[in-house]
Structure formats: structure tokens, C-alpha cells
Amino acid sequence: MYDRFIKEMIEMSCRVGQMPDYTQGGGGNTSVKFDDKLMAVKASGCKLCDITEKDGFVVVDYAKVRQYYKTVDLTEKRDFYKESSQFVKDNMVKLEGLNEGRPSIEAGFHSLLEKYVIHTHSVYGNLLCCTKEGESIAKELFENSQYRYLWLPYIAPGFYLTLEIQKQIELMGCIPNIIFMGSHGVIITAKTLDEAEKINDYVSQSIRKKLNITELYGDVSVKMESEGVYVSNTPRLIAYLKGKEYTDEWFDSNILYPDQAAYLLGEVTTKNAEKKARIDLSSGITKYYVSYKEALTLEESICAFLFIMDEAKKNNLETYTMKDEDIAFIMGWEGEAYRKAMLNKK
Template identity: 35%
Template sequence: MEQFVKMCREIGAMPDYVQGGGGNASCKTDGNIMAIKASGFALKDITETSGYVNVDYLKIKEYHKDVSESEKKKREEEASAFNLKCTIPSADGKTLRPSVETGFHSIMKKYVMHTHPVYTNVLTCAQGGKKKAKEIFEGTCFVWAPYMNPGFMLTLAISDAISKFEKKNGEYPKVIFLENHGLVTTSDDPDECLRLHIKTNETIKSKLGLSDFYQDLKLQKAGDGYKSSAPFIGEFLSKYGMNTMMSMALYPDQLVYLYNGLKDGKISFENGTMFFKTGENEARAILETFAAVVYIIESLHKLNIPVHPMHYIARDFINNWESEKYRRKVTAK
């Protein structure tokens, strides 16, 4: 547990890897128990006694095994309720909701780290990203999972990609790229899990010649909300405008934090300053997500590689997804 907490806090403190409550991590402790980040909580806030939930991961793993075609739709709808049923209440009787990605954590090695790093996402949100990943990571132990709705269907897609890799190479992949989403690393050794996570991103950053992530993500109090005048905001708006950004969704968290924030009137812009009619946590999550999306668009633009956006059906799914509404609600608290 101690190493798990260390891993979460180290990665969770890096806004180029984790924006707001995004990303999740898990650790299989004893027998059938897996500790996984609770939905809506931030990785950096995990301690030995809070921010995570214990689940019976063997039951969850079983739920995703040998699912018939006709059964898929029904299970997709019921998966988060099923995961919740598999939680083991903590000593104080509190039940938090396990991360929406509990499914894919259940099928992996002892330690799992999943984030939405800006460097990896330059690849996963690029046209021809899979081919580029193959060029960069030729000969290493990785798989590329096609975009799927988060939760149940994504778990099936990852499970399928892993089985194919194992059959072909005789070993379990340790690095998993998720198209239009992010990165997963897994290992029975917590140091390897953490090291691979950072090394994968640094390799992409250096091979593609990407610049450093924005350092100036500061918030200031403004009325009963917050504001930020970080220079990248004004530069992005004058170059592309918000309509460009919102007409293409790169990955789910862009929709969760930005699309909804704009729609609810929680986010507004004036002369290159971004205003948030929210509490501090939510403002930070929105600002970091905005910065990540801007970074990816800018990097691809500089590389002259077209963006590979999410399909509109995938987009509609996220906008209407109950699990994401729950996550936003917890972040807003």
C-alpha cells in the first residue's frame, strides 16, 4: 500500500500527466482485493486511508470474460452498478464509488497506473498515431487499443488487444496506449510501473521534439469564482478560437470538463483571460484540461499532423453518461 500511495502522489502532482480528477491507479493487495482510486477523487490526494475503494477484483474480472455479442449492451449499462456491488465497505462504513475504469484494472498485473498525459495524447489523438507509436516503440512490450466508450466496452477492447499480444509474443504487455484517451502501464513491480509510465512519455516527447508543458497554470480569485490569465489562453484564442476546439473532441475529459462548463456558463473568456464560475477544485480541473487540449492541438499543428478526433457517436455517449455526471459532481464539491 505504501508504494501504491507513493506512486499515486508522484504522478498525481504532475499536471502534464493528470488534469483535475482524471486518471486512476490500482493495486491488488490480498487474495481477491484491489484498491482503486475512487471516482471524482484526485490521484495526488490518495493516502493510506482515503481516496480509494477496495473491490473484489476477481468478480469484476469474471464479469468481463467470455461475453456474448447479445449480452454486451446490457452489461455495458449495468457495469458501474455491478462494480459498486463488488466494493468492500471500509471500516468507517463509507462507500465511495470505484473509478469508472475499474474493469480494465481488474484484468491487469498487480500495479496499474492510468493517466491522460499530454505527450502520449499527442500520439493517441493524431491521424496515423498507431503507426507512429509502432515506429517509436518498435520491439518493446506495448499494445494499442482502439477507441471505445470508457468502462465496460473499453475493458473488452483492452482485454482483446492484450490476449492477441500474449498469443503472439508469449508475454504480457506492460504499456497500453488508448486511442483518443491516454496511457496505462502495469507491472507486478511498483517501481517498474511508475518508471515505464514516465519513460514512455519522455520517449515520445524527445522523439517528436515536443516542447515543455505550460508552467503557468495559476488561478486567481475573481468575484465569487476564479480566473486565469496564463499566456497560452490568449494565444490559443487568437489563433484558433474556442469554436475550433469544441467542434472536435480529442478525448473524454475535454467533454466532461470543457464542453459542459461552456454549456452551463461556468466558463467564459474576456480579453485572453479565462473566468470560472466554480469552486477552486473545479476551476483547476477545467484549467488543466483546457491547457492539455491546447497543448495537443498546438503540438500536432507544429508537427503538421492532422488531429484524429473522437467520432460523434462516442462524443454523444460521454455527454450523456451518468458516470461522468457523477464524477463532475464530486469534483465540484
């Protein structure tokens, strides 16, 4: 019954999921609304390009999720992060032939938006979202464009981010097509798939033009050296690293957005320490001591991070890092683990 929309969901997800400048590892998510009740949204932990008819997405009663956010009583102190994600889980609808999954933690904001939603951690979008000058550049580029845009300061993914987007939609009196989320990424939404992809492209191209980025991002890949050991195979990344003087502390103290923390924090070394990603700065080559899938995620994540640092520097943009408490929240650190992690960071 929903075949057409599921096909669109797969196509859309594959297109952005294949581009390492838009998504790294399992980051980013997409959704399609079938009607005024049901929505397909990417499953948590899954890669966008791995979505098939059977796997990688879940179906949620988004009308109920909308209703939840509209009526939630904030006066009572509760764990709204947990409650809201449980609510989404409880309102999943089992489609025949679809394997089970958990809805993305970002399913809440998908519920509030137009029929098609593409959310990525695009390196172009994040050049604005992770720099002090980004908000004014976004204004200059998109204020007078044919699309409505919204700029949000950082809010951790989940309940409060969805609540804020709901509030802004009410204030604007419309659903913005482009949402920049500080220290996080970009959401594009439209009534048709063509339009959503067009806007996604338009946003990236506008930023590329403004920041004078002419070179293509290029492929990102790793090759196998031996069982459980993979080697960097991305010319862009090798060039970023070769001859530089980066330290482990530099990698761990320049966390720009949540996925970078989730994938890279504490995992990168230039001193051949016992870590997952070991960089040899004299050759620029990184070796990964993990599975193929994880090696590729690490390669994509390091490349995206260094692209942002490099282009920001070229354009005299000042990057800002996430706050310690926001990183701790993303990493699920509490009490002792938090203190220990922060100690290691310094």
C-alpha cells in the same frame, strides 16, 4: 494488513496526480493489487492527488471481476455497461476506516492488468492517441523497446473497452506494459511500482524527444479574483490564447478525448457569453465563474487541449476529433438532449 500497498497507492497517485501534463481534474486513475483477490482502485470523481488512507479509493474483489469478464454471455442483449459497473460495485470490500466511494468506471481493465496500474490522460500520450500519425509513431518508438505495447482504437470507457483489452491480452499471450487508447489516454502497468513509474516516464520522454518538445510543461494554477470568480495564472495557457482568433464553435467542435468533452464542451467562450470559462483573447486571460476546484479543472483541461493542438501543428500531425455519437454517449445525452446538443455544436 494492506498498509504497505495503500501507502504505495497514495504515493503513486499523488505523483502523477500533481502533474497537470498527466492528469486534469478528476481524470486518470491508479490501482494496486494487494494479493490474488483484492485491489485498491481510485474512486470515481475523485482527484488522484486527493487520495488518502481514508478517502479517494475503494477496494474491489478483482478476481471476481476477472471471472465476470471471462464468462460473460454476449449472446443475450443486455445493458452490459450498467451490468458490469454494478457487478464491480457489488464486489466491493469494505476496509475498516475507509470512507465509502464508487469505483472508477475503468476498474474493469484495472482488474485484468499487473499489480500496479497508472492510467493517465497524459498530453504526451494523447499527442499520439489523438492524431492520425500517432499509431505509426507509437510503433516506431515502442515496437523494439524492452516493453510490450498495445494500440487500441477508440472504445468508450467501460464494459467493451475492458472486453477488448481482455481479448488483446489473450492474443498477445502476455499483459502489455503500455496501452495506448485512441482518443482517450495511456495505461501503464507493471509488477513493481518502480517499474510502473519508470515505464510511465520512459513513454513520455520518448514521445517528447521524438516530437522535439524541450520546454517543461510548467505549473497550472488559477488565482481568486472575488468569491466565485477565478483568473487564469498559467503562463503557458495565456501564451496559447493571446492574440488568437478562437471561437466558441472552434472549442466545441475540436473534442479530442472524453474528459475534454466532459469538462469543456459548451463551457468555453471567447465572446463573454454566460459560460463557465470566459476567455479574453486580446490579453489571453481566462476568467472562471465557478468554484476554485472547478476553475482549476477547467484551466488544466484547456491547457492540456491547447498543448496537444499546438504540438500537433508544430509536428505536422493531424488531430482527429471524437465522433458525435461517442461524445453523446460520454455526455449521457439521449433523444432530444442529444439532438439539441448537436444543434448547438454546429
